[in-house]
Every structure is written in C-alpha cells, then in structure tokens.
Amino acid sequence: MPINFVCVHPERWPSFFQDAQPRIELTAHNVSTHEDCMIIQPYAELQQAGFEVELSTAPRPEAINLISAIDFHLSDWRRDCFFLASQADWIRPRIAHSIIAINPVEAERYGDFAPAFFPQTGMIPRDPTRENVIRSLAFFGVETNLGSQFREPSFATALEQLGVKFTVRGFDPVSRTSDWHDYSDVDAVLAIRSLPAAEIRLKPELKLINAWVSGTVGIFGPEPAYQHLRTSPFDFIEASTAEQVIEAIRTVNENPGEFDKRAARARERAVYYQKERVIQRWIAMLEGPASDQFREFQQTGMVSRCVRFASNAALQRADFELHRRRQSSRTF
Numbered sequence: 001m002p003i004n005f006v007c008v009h010p011e012r013w014p015s016f017f018q019d020a021q022p023r024i025e026l027t028a029h030n031v032s033t034h035e036d037c038m039i040i041q042p043y044a045e046l047q048q049a050g051f052e053v054e055l056s057t058a059p060r061p062e063a064i065n066l067i068s069a070i071d072f073h074l075s076d077w078r079r080d081c082f083f084l085a086s087q088a089d090w091i092r093p094r095i096a097h098s099i100i101a102i103n104p105v106e107a108e109r110y111g112d113f114a115p116a117f118f119p120q121t122g123m124i125p126r127d128p129t130r131e132n133v134i135r136s137l138a139f140f141g142v143e144t145n146l147g148s149q150f151r152e153p154s155f156a157t158a159l160e161q162l163g164v165k166f167t168v169r170g171f172d173p174v175s176r177t178s179d180w181h182d183y184s185d186v187d188a189v190l191a192i193r194s195l196p197a198a199e200i201r202l203k204p205e206l207k208l209i210n211a212w213v214s215g216t217v218g219i220f221g222p223e224p225a226y227q228h229l230r231t232s233p234f235d236f237i238e239a240s241t242a243e244q245v246i247e248a249i250r251t252v253n254e255n256p257g258e259f260d261k262r263a264a265r266a267r268e269r270a271v272y273y274q275k276e277r278v279i280q281r282w283i284a285m286l287e288g289p290a291s292d293q294f295r296e297f298q299q300t301g302m303v304s305r306c307v308r309f310a311s312n313a314a315l316q317r318a319d320f321e322l323h324r325r326r327q328s329s330r331t332f
Contacts, residue, residue, distance in 0.1 A: 001291050002063035003053045005043040008071040009033075010057050012176065013040055017057075024048060028122025028181040032171055035068035037206070038086035038100065041118050042066075042282055049279050059083065064286065064294050066100075069093035074317065079309045082297045084290055087112075089202040091319040094312040098293050100285075103204050103225035113289070115281040117206045119213040119273055122181040126215040132259040134187045134217060134249050140169045140180045140207060147194040147221070149242045158246055162253070166190075183214035187259075188249065192221035192239060198326070205229055208236060212269040217252060217262045219245055234265035 007013065012030060015023040024044050031041055043066075046053045059065040059081040070088035077083065077095050085096035087106070093099060100115065101107035107114035137159060139146050146168065149155060156166045171178045183189075191207040193200065205225040211218040218236035220226045226236065237248045252258045271277075297305075 004063035026121045029177040031121040032178040034088040094316040105224045120181045124182045124184045136187045138186045139190045147192045188217040212266040
C-alpha cells in the first residue's frame with residue numbers, strides 16, 4: 001500500500017527532490033517547523049530504515065497521504081484522497097480521515113494516533129565531562145512563547161548570582177532555522193510558556209523528549225503533555241514562576257547527587273525514544289490501523305465522500321476563524 005508523505009515546502013529540502021538521484025540527508029539546523037518534524041524527518045528515517053515510503057508535493061488518490069495540517073490550506077484538500085494529518089498546535093483538521101495527535105493527551109481524548117516524535121535531528125547531547133551541577137540553563141523555542149517573567153533582565157541577574165548562565169536558543173523566522181539540536185553546553189532546560197490554557201493543551205511533549213535524550217535536567221511548566229508522561233518526580237522539575245525555577249536550581253546544586261539522579265532518570269526515559277523504537281511505532285501505525293482505515297475509505301462512494309468533505313470543511317473553516325480571532329487578541 002503506497003505511503004505518500006506530502007511536503008508543501010520542498011524549497012526547504014531541495015536535495016530530497018532532485019530528479020536523478022535524490023539525496024535523503026537531514027540537516028540539523030533545518031529541522032525546525034512542524035512539517036520538518038512530522039513529514040520530512042519521519043519520511044527520511046523510515047526510508048533509510050528500508051521501509052517503502054514516498055515523498056511528493058501533492059496528495060495521490062491511491063495512497064495514504066501524510067500531511068502537516070498547519071501547512072495545508074483548505075484548497076489543498078481533495079475529496080478523492082485519504083489523508084492522515086499531523087495536527088500541529090492549532091485547530092483540529094476535521095477533513096482528515098485519520099489524525100496524528102499533537103500529544104498523547106489529545107490522542108486519548110479523540111482516539112487519534114500518537115506514534116511519538118523523533119528526537120531532534122542531529123542531537124548533540126550534554127557534554128558528559130561537565131560538572132554535574134546546573135551552571136547553564138537554556139530555553140529552546142520561539143522566544144515570544146517563553147513566559148514573560150523569564151524574559152525580564154531580573155531573572156537572568158538572579159541566575160547569575162547563583163553562578164548560572166541563561167540563554168534562549170531561538171528560531172530564525174527569516175531562514176526558518178534553529179540551533180535546537182545542540183545541548184553540549186547545557187545543564188538544564190527551561191520550558192515554561194506564557195500562553196492561554198487552550199493553546200497550552202495543544203503543545204507537544206517534544207521539549208521533554210529532547211531533554212531526556214540530551215541528558216539534561218528539565219524544568220517544565222504544568223502542561224498536560226508533560227504531566228501525562230511523568231511517572232517519577234525525577235522525570236522533570238515542575239515550576240510556574242521565576243522564584244520556583246531559582247529555588248529548584250538552588251536545590252539541585254546544593255544537594256550532592258541530586259543532578260546525578262535526574263540525569264540517570266533522563267537516560268532511562270530516553271530509551272523509549274531511541275530512533276529504532278520510534279521507527280517501529282510509526283511502521284506499526286502505518287501498516288496496521290492507518291491501512292485499515294484507508295481500505296475502508298476506498299470502499300466509500302464518491303457521493304458519501306463529497307458530503308463528508310463539505311460538512312467537515314465548513315466546521316474546519318469555522319474553527320479556523322475562531323482560532324484566528326484568538327491569535328489576533330494575544331499579547332506578548
């Protein structure tokens with residue numbers, strides 16, 4: 001059964017689309033957008049593992065078409081195609097026939113797929129020769145999503161008094177690249193966002209996965225995706241305020257062995273997200289329930305498809321307008 005990964009932005013990956021001999025090579029700086037993480041990266045990993053997959057710029061009627069829903073305009077959807085859509089942190093892609101949820105909480109809520117994210121491409125883990133205390137704290141992400149209190153100069157100053165340097169590893173909106181793969185000089189990851197509850201609910205767990213895989217201590221906000229994965233107090237430190245973050249760092253640094261326990265727990269949790277294991281979960285999804293749903297779709301008549309499409313497109317359009325109004329009223 002053909003598996004077609006649909007890339008809306010092929011200009012970001014020109015070597016993948018060379019006519020003669022495509023060069024399937026992920027570039028760490030380029031894996032930054034949702035399409036990069038959920039279309040390009042899974043395609044490349046599955047293809048290199050020997051699983052039969054295809055990459056194109058358009059959906060095909062005879063294939064399971066995997067798309068990044070946030071990159072797909074309403075006019076891009078087709079009534080004669082089966083879509084397995086990766087939701088991203090925005091509206092639910094109602095037109096899709098199957099959905100890869102943005103996080104496990106949403107997957108359980110709607111019965112969607114959650115095969116797990118691949119860790120950041122080209123991950124450079126924390127340098128194991130570093131002293132096992134927190135001297136470097138970093139936020140990986142879009143800076144405007146970081147809680148405003150952590151962008152205040154007073155926060156960095158308070159950390160400096162503890163001997164801790166704070167950096168923001170941001171995203172370049174022009175080149176659409178990042179340095180989110182390099183944890184070599186990072187001891188702890190800060191991930192506390194300043195967003196409405198409705199948006200927090202739709203944030204993925206990838207920052208936590210990357211913290212575990214990189215071997216760093218995680219200081220995370222009370223987000224559903226993080227809390228869902230937490231099975232031990234050593235999985236990450238939960239905090240909401242600058243004062244709580246500072247106190248957490250002080251506690252780790254003043255208690256011998258605390259950093260070691262948290263680093264050891266990170267290594268344990270990272271095993272589940274080893275590339276080979278994530279590949280197997282993706283294959284199980286594609287060969288199992290996704291294929292079953294595609295076969296059901298193939299048995300559906302065109303009239304039924306058109307009725308479903310029209311109904312869900314109207315709902316999706318209404319959801320988008322509500323989402324747009326909420327975004328326009330946001331303050332940073």
